[in-house]
Ligand SMILES: Cc1cc2nc3c(=O)[nH]c(=O)nc-3n(C[C@H](O)[C@H](O)[C@H](O)COP(=O)(O)OP(=O)(O)OC[C@H]3O[C@@H](n4cnc5c(N)ncnc54)[C@H](O)[C@@H]3O)c2cc1C
């Protein structure tokens with residue numbers, strides 16, 4: 001397998017311009033002769049499908065939801081970054097680029113990140129034109145706030161519902177194309193396989209979730225925008241149905257999987273209440289603008305938080321990282337919370353730390369805090385039954401975001417020609433750690449402003465004729481998909497799909513979580529293998545294929561997670577350094593900070609699949625031409 | 636377990652749109668900290684262990700924003716609390732020994748698919764008729780080129796907060812979708828970006844709404860009370876104004 005990133009010539013700031021000037025075009029009347037499949041209608045998929053429809057391609061969009069608007073992007077709360085410098089506080093494309101590279105702990109590709117920063121401003125313009133009601137100042141111009149890992153205010157937001165408003169904007173553009181019939185929406189369809197003919201993506205196999213019918217769809221190019229894999233941990237901040245099936249099955253068809261060990265654990269989530277817990281709720285990081293994080297200085301302190309005097313509190317982020325304080329990046333904040341808990345200093349001795357608004361309320365008044373975070377405060381109260389204006393919130397880290405994903409080159413094409421990957425599903429821009437408010441930016445950059453160009457460059461050398469869905473390759477893939485479903489249905493064991501998923505999640509949390517070490521990872525891998533075997537002997541999937549069968553849907557996803565989890569752990573085991581979200585206990589400074597090994601690991605690890613449990617590790621070297629590799633410091 | 640409560644659930648089962656459904660009883664012992672849907676997850680796991688089909692219900696984000704979940708609990712869409720979606724309802728809001736009735740959203744335009752799952756795609760068809768600003772990607776002005784007052788923008792946001800759950804339809808005795816439609820019409824009528832297509836939009840959306848079998852609005856306010864996002868009924872008044880103005884304009888143009 002050859003990894004060619006296809007980075008364009010020229011200066012960093014000229015690469016994208018050069019690319020656009022030299023790319024191949026398809027004339028407007030020919031575009032409609034090409035069919036494009038877009039899987040996923042989140043920010044990345046909806047923006048891509050809408051824009052490609054506008055350009056005149058014949059687009060088929062797929063989602064397992066009943067409506068495009070329900071994609072997981074809808075749940076993003078805090079905001080979206082852009083280098084507008086509307087606040088006149090010294091922001092620029094270069095600074096956004098640099099912060100993103102640094103936030104990612106110098107493990108992302110310079111050229112891609114620079115392009116992301118470059119198009120960030122167009123995104124905000126586009127969204128406003130669609131009618132996205134971003135927050136505004138009294139003068140009528142757009143307001144900004146700051147997020148972790150940045151010293152400028154560059155985050156645009158729509159109360160605590162930024163993802164919702166951006167997605168509704170993108171989906172409105174999609175709806176317009178559906179009405180114009182340039183895009184056909186196939187809802188309640190789950191992609192179960194990729195069809196590759198003569199080494200190129202030729203279509204997909206999907207299951208109609210209402211009838212169980214297995215369908216074949218062909219296209220000149222397939223775009224996956226299917227989101228992230230954090231649900232492999234069972235408990236995460238992701239929506240219940242988020243899964244890795246589309247990217248995993250494409251991986252098994254030849255798409256390299258990059259950096260699966262980079263999984264973001266978000267510092268501010270609600271702690272677990274019990275075994276029946278189905279997911280963990282995120283409390284937006286924006287709360288850290290005005291909330292202070294602390295634990296007691298003494299171990300096993302069972303006092304109520306308001307009874308702990310000021311001088312017995314440890315505001316550990318402010319103490320350890322005075323210049324960023326409570327806005328230290330996510331990986332650092334999460335690990336610090338874990339350290340406090342491991343030290344026996346968690347809130348009331350439990351798996352939680354405090355996020356306290358007392359001082360801000362005293363300084364600004366409860367009204368201002370309510371204006372800024374009202375819906376989050378309400379959400380906290382609804383879920384926990386406690387009033388966060390009166391006593392501090394209890395929070396704890398939870399799996400949240402997948403920096404890893406399918407490997408893509410500068411054109412966002414995977415190692416399978418004709419298959420492109422956008423949004424959280426790819427690995428491209430966030431290195432080993434994603435900064436807040438930059439996933440929304442990346443998803444929309446990929447969909448609105450990158451793929452429309454790079455796809456044209458690919459298609460211009462392809463003939464419009466499609467591989468017939470009656471072709472033997474399609475038939476073969478369809479029957480393999482049916483066999484796989486039958487296999488799941490016929491195990492007829494004793495344990496439910498959820499029980500297995502919870503067990504897998506526990507193994508990952510314990511051995512492949514916030515802090516990892518060689519022995520633990522090896523143990524984790526063997527436990528994952530054992531549990532996978534047990535799954536195929538003892539899982540119980542009730543019902544049949546030819547009906548709505550939510551258990552069957554979940555079973556397929558969990559079966560894939562059992563294979564993927566091993567790769568996640570294996571990647572962590574093979575990265576003998578600590579960087580960003582990947583913390584190996586063997587590699588830390590005396591102060592307990594992550595210690596990178598740039599000499600040996602300044603590369604992307606891209607895994608080629610041979611068989612379940614058998615992979616080859618390839619490397620894409622990261623050549624930093626413009627940024628000097630430095631030890632990340634937020635002190 | 637101590638601290639747990641016992642409740643009797645009467646849950647609607649229905650094979651598909653063409654068969655008659657009925658209630659089935661489930662007795663459960665549940666933690667007050669559990670969410671309503673987590674309780675259903677547990678029931679489903681028990682059913683699966685026994686080899687029985689689980690109850691079909693929908694949910695996804697479980698944070699009240701995706702609009703996927705929607706149950707009628709004790710006769711009320713999204714249950715007894717105000718301004719939350721079903722997934723945000725916790726068992727601490729029920730009493731020990733209580734009987735709880737669980738049904739799907741019911742409306743002519745929302746046929747039952749199975750058990751508690753209904754087809755709400757009609758809502759998207761209305762949006763496809765005009766719930767957008769016709770701008771292509773690229774070639775738009777700078778975001779700050781159009782100043783919009785904070786109050787106006789905030790009012791537009793209030794309308795834009797609709798999650799498309801359909802509770803307004805389910806709560807309405809006429810199964811009207813006016814609150815849902817008025818939310819989108821209002822957002823785009825308030826903002827200058829929406830003005831060029833204002834009359835065309837409102838007429839197209841209302842026409843499709845009528846065609847899809849939603850009923851008409853008789854101002855009972857039931858929708859506003861059940862809406863998880865507190866979408867205000869004043870939006871319906873605005874929709875009516877927009878519609879009237881558009882009709883007036885188009886009839887003038889026709890002369
Ligand atoms: C609670 C929460 C808050 C967040 N807040 C922020 C924030 O404030 N700022 C920020 O920048 N980022 C935030 N993020 C991250 C961000 O929301 C996501 O990374 C981003 O929305 C992902 O978008 P996407 O388009 O790549 O995928 P998604 O939105 O996850 O969409 C995936 C789509 O693919 C479809 N799909 C998947 N698999 C299949 C299949 N096999 N067949 C058919 N369809 C399929 C789904 O139906 C869906 O339409 C947040 C994330 C969470 C969990």
Ligand code: SF4
Pocket residue numbers: 796797798799800801802803804814815818861862863864865866
């Ligand atoms: S108006 Fe309210 S009840 Fe109706 S769909 Fe929107 S959020 Fe749901």
